[in-house]
Amino acid sequence: MVARFYRRLNYVLASVCVAVVAMTQPASAEVTYSVLSYDDLDGWEVDDHAAALTVFQNTCMDMDDPDWTALCAYATQQPDAKxxxxxxxxxxxxxxxxxxxFTGYFEPELDGNRTRTSRYRYPVYAMPPEARRIRxxxxxxxxxxxxxxxxxxLEIAWVDDPVELFFLQIQGSGRIRLPSGEFIRVGYSGANGHLYRSIGQELVRRKVYAAHQVSAQVIKNWVRRNPVDGRELLYHNPSYVFFREVSEVPAHKGPLGAMNRSxxxxxxxxVDPAFVSLGSPVWIEKDGKNPLRRLMIAQDTGSAIKGAQRADVFFGTGDKAGRAAGRLRDPGRLIVLMPIQRAYALLPEDAS
Incomplete structure (x- = not known):
């Protein structure tokens, strides 16, 4: 009975899905869709599907298409996850x-203060009103x-390291540790509208490093060793991110993603929401030195995350997470789990 209900619901919405996907694709992209079976997913049988279902529940209530709403309602009844x-x-x-x-990202932790001092002198800014109007x-x-x-x-706080502040802007959220031991949590509020330019790629262009040598830590070390040239290197990226305080998010929970949930x-x-609906389950097959096979949930976006097979894995909070995230740059494939009739509606008529 339940299965028939969802099949009927998804059938009605299938044509809507095709229209939405068509509107969100880049006009010049040659996009193809392949519907697979679960037998095609390497490692599917041994993953912790219950953990993925719990994360799916965190944001599915914010997906307002009727088919997602129905799926979310059933998910809250604690079914067998797999x-x-x-x-x-x-x-x-x-x-x-x-x-x-596949790349990785994390929530940085910086040392800072509510007021400016001789140590804490680099401001974390809220967004000025005119930056929202002028683009x-x-x-x-x-x-x-x-x-x-x-x-x-407009200063939310002051931190002690301009390089860490630069990378806080790249990550889009983070925690600032106060001298009292308390934390301020900040999240993305907006940007100045300029395109992001990679300072790592600029170091490669200048032949300072080869592409395989570049990581976040390598860049930080170079900027600190070369303070004058380092400041100019940071200016190479004209994009500037502003923040808002989100300290109402408990310290034991993760930062807010693009769906405004931890x-x-x-x-x-x-992911790139032009291809993957936020809130969707996605199966990750990351190759490389430490292969990863895992069901994750698409709950965030990023200015550098563009394309159907582009993804950024969240590694957690702090320096250890940052080191692990900074090392990740691997191939593989990303598989989107779509409601069943949405999936079949994407196929050409002669293949369905």
Whole structure:
């Protein structure tokens, strides 16, 4: 009875799905869809599906399409997790002609203070109103090299390391440890509208490092060893991220993702929402030195995460997580678990 209900519901919504997908694809992309079976997923049988179902429940209530709403309602009844995914979803591989790439991200922890001192002198800024109205607004150089932000009360906190602050902006959220031992948690509020430019790629272009040598820690060390040239290197990226305080999120939970819910270490992944609906389960087959086969939930986005086979795995909070995330740059494939009739609606008529 339950299965028939969902099949009927998904059949009605299948045509809606096709229209939505068509509107969100880049016009120039050659996009193909392959519906797979669960036997095609390497490692599916041995994953912890219950852990993935718990993470799915964290954000499924925010997915307002009727088919997702129905699936979420059933998920809250605590079904057998593996059977739930196998019954109501089909694995779909989406290809846009680009090679798959998995990277990692984390929630940084910085040392800071509520007020400026001789040690804590680098501001974490809230977003000024005009930056929301004018697109693009000032560049990173303009924001940090002039008095445009001073005297306006936009400082959320002050930190002791401009390099860590730069990487906090790349990650989009983080925690600031106060001298009292308390934390301020900050999340993404907006950006100045300029495109992100990779300073790692710039170091490779300058022949400072080969591509395989570049990591977040290597970049940090180089900037610190070369303070003048390092400051100019940071200016190479004109994008500037502003924050808001989200300290209402408990310290034991993860930072807020793009769905405004806490994300989960090694179960949440950032994707390109042009291809993958936020909240969708995704099967990760990451190759490389430490292969990973795991069901995750697409709960975040990122300015550098573009493409059907592009994903950023959340590694958690702190330096250890940061080191692990910074080493990840591996191939593989990403499989989206779609509601069953959505999946079949994407196939050409002669293949369905």
């Amino acid at each position: 059977a739930f995914f196998e019954l109501f979803f089909r694995p779909v591989q989406i290809d846009d002609g680009q090679d798959a790439l 693009p607004w000032l560049t990173r150089r303009d924001i940090l090299g002039t008095d445009v932000m001073r005297g306006r009360g 994300i989960t270490t090694m179960r949440s992944v950032a």
